[in-house]
Amino acid sequence: MDLDAYLDAHRAEWNRLDDLVRTRNLTGAESDELLDLYQRAATHLSVIRSTSPDAQTVEYLSTLVARARFRATGSRPLSWAVVATYLTRTLPAGLYRLRWWWVPILIGSVVAMTVVVVWSLNHPNTMTWLNNRYGQKYVDSSFADYYSSHQAQYFAFNVWTNNFRLALLAIAFGVFFFPVVWVLYENVLSVAQIAALMIGNGKADVFFGLILPHGMLELTCLFVASGMGLKLFWTWVAPGHRSRGRALAEEGRTVISVGIGLVGLLLICGVIEAFVTPSPLPTFARVGIGLAAWLGFLAYVFVLGRKAFLDGATGDLEDQSDRGTEAPVAA
Structure with a gap:
């Protein structure tokens, strides 16, 4: 896989996901968009890890996906x-x-x-x-x-x-x-x-x-x-x-x-x-x-x-x- 081409193709989505994660109050449409972009970014991370595991890119996407996941799912409730x-x-x-x-x-x-x-x-x-x-x-x-x-x-x-x-x-x-x-x-x-x-x-x-x-x-x-x-x-x-x-x-x-x-x-x-x-x-x-x-x-x-x-x-x-x-x- 051409990693540079892959990055260029999806960088705009990641930037948009980063913007949504940083937004304090999301509308319903923005929440749906965040969830969709989070799922896509997780797929992109999996593809990069399995084909062209560039350390810097993996670290960036890992952090972004983790932040988006927390924003999308919230904290886990305490249970017995x-x-x-x-x-x-x-x-x-x-x-x-x-x-x-x-x-x-x-x-x-x-x-x-x-x-x-x-x-x-x-x-x-x-x-x-x-x-x-x-x-x-x-x-x-x-x-x-x-x-x-x-x-x-x-x-x-x-x-x-x-x-x-x-x-x-x-x-x-x-x-x-x-x-x-x-x-x-x-x-x-x-x-x-x-x-x-x-x-x-x-x-x-x-x-x-x-x-x-x-x-x-x-x-x-x-x-x-x-x-x-x-x-x-x-x-x-x-x-x-x-x-x-x-x-x-x-x-x-x-x-x-x-x-x-x-x-x-x-x-x-x-x-x-x-x-x-x-x-x-x-x-x-x-x-x-x-x-x-x-x-x-x-x-x-x-x-x-x-x-x-x-x-x-x-x-x-x-x-x-x-x-x-x-x-x-x-x-």
Whole structure:
């Protein structure tokens, strides 16, 4: 096919379609014309892709067709089927696909916390500094009182909003790398210092009894968010055969999808921290609830997520047409 001749023959139709897409209020006749031109442009795109896949032309038509499709059909209404697909395929598959980014962060952070705690306990000057910084009142009562000093529902809301703010900060600024490292550093060091302080003062049972019920899942969510942020950074650094814009768009859709799921998971953490952590239940029961929530998350990722991933889900939009049409690339 003579691509230049084909472009000259249909360019006027594409320009007209572009004008209609940009028009705010369409008449009935213009709406019919838009739909007709959209269908023609989709056919033209298919012909060009199969015969003379010029990258620039395909990219232009893909964008035009996607915009026209949205204008012609409108947004897809939310249904329980969409929600079910998201919860059973999109979210767990996205978490599973990104596991090599957040699992090493989880393991590395736990190791780092352990090293800081052991080092602090074996250095009297560090323990003296921690005791002076926090004070004996914090060890004796303030640490435990923090979890029951406010009404549970308000405390849960405040914890939830603070945690997903940190998570979204790690994701949103992940492309710049250093904000993610800073969020991780601040949280790992803070938990490790308080652990060393409490353990060094003979309050290990209080510390673990109050941290573990919500902390296992809560910190895991932070590590997931940090892993997604670093994934965005690496996508920007090494996009592969894709343009940086296209690579960030593709990974960004998955990150947004998983990020929405993290908001829900952190809500669960907030509820546990407000209602379970300070409850009069025995320590083993409170820790057991937290452990069950954490193991449930891991099963969600590595059982349901793995199954969905092997079935073709990636965490990106399920409908290929919603992603737009990709330009051809060299092998």
